Amino acid sequence: MIMAKNRSRKEQWWAKMKERQNDAKLIRKIVLISLAIIFLVGGVTIAGGYYYIKGALEPVEAKSEKEVTVDIPIGSGVTAIGNILEKSGIIHNATIFKYYVKFNNESNFQAGTYDLKPSMTLDEIITSLKTGKVFNEAVFKLTIREGITLEEIAETFEKKTPYSADEFLAKVNDEEFIKQLMGTYPNILTDEIFAENIRYPLEGYLYPATYPFYEEEPPLEEMIKTMLDKTEEVVTEFEGLMTEKKMTVHYLLTMSSLIEEEATESTSRKKVSSVFYNRLAKGMRLQTDPTVLYGMGKHKDRLFEKDYMFDSPYNTYQIDGLPPGPIANPSKTSIEASLKPYDTNYEYFLAAENDEGVTEIHFSETLDQHEELRSELILNN
Known part of the structure; x- marks a missing residue:
């Protein structure tokens, strides 16, 4: 009797083991099938994207002999040129054209009137656009x-x-x-x-x-x-440096606008840039006068003590860090200066006219030096 009971329990145990094994096999099959479906869908998506981009890089009509007259105005950027070419039926996709140009580091496109063919490759189109001539006089x-x-x-x-x-x-x-x-x-x-x-x-x-x-x-x-x-x-042009410095376009243009408003020559811009970064690194306020004027919304030849107290989110005498956005439209020289400041210990600068009436910027490393320089310049003037 006892042996029969033991045999019965053993058989039940084996039956449960087989059931678990069968369940495990079923689960593995479901997982494998699911993974196969995921990879298949992903593969189709990737393949679709690949063939879409590949097609966009190829000529619109490989065997076409027709010519299309395309006008590229002076000052057109890559985005504008791509849009013109796409609308003219010379390329498949303006966005892919733009990234193809950037990836190959192409530039110096010329304004002009071009006779282009839908059978041209992107490289042939780019070569043509780099040899154009101005086609008419501006109104x-x-x-x-x-x-x-x-x-x-x-x-x-x-x-x-x-x-x-x-x-x-x-x-x-x-x-x-x-x-x-x-x-x-x-x-x-x-x-x-x-x-x-x-x-x-x-x-x-x-x-x-x-x-x-x-x-x-x-x-x-x-x-x-x-x-x-x-x-x-x-x-x-400065994408690489911006990425390296983890700087957004908005930050770049804001800093560049401050430099633009404070300096004129390329050399002084890079020194002014170094002052701003040195002050920020030490938690000092930028205290630059053009931000006061921008906050006030007016031009003044001279600022007084009460002006520096003007309540504005742009007034860098009252706020920490940069203002919320640019205060002017900066040049390429200032943009470059904001990305490539000189390595200095300057924390102060002061603008003053020399004997010839030309504004010069004087730099100091300490507040004492700055105040001493200010006194000298006031006495000399």
């Missing part, structure tokens, strides 16, 4: 001076274009338009332009240069995009 040219503010750009538009200052400011403050621009220029326009206390989202982002236009009344939106194209082109 008018718009010069945006280095270091001016968005409000001053608005005044320039009123004087030189069909648009009033109010029309320009309304457009650059149009949230819907700006969000469209963010989609077109994701590498330079980020959510930082809508940070708290920002006065104008596009302040600092409209590159100072001379822009030719080829019709009497070009759309205001296109004029703004032309300036953003140039900003993107200039900033892209």
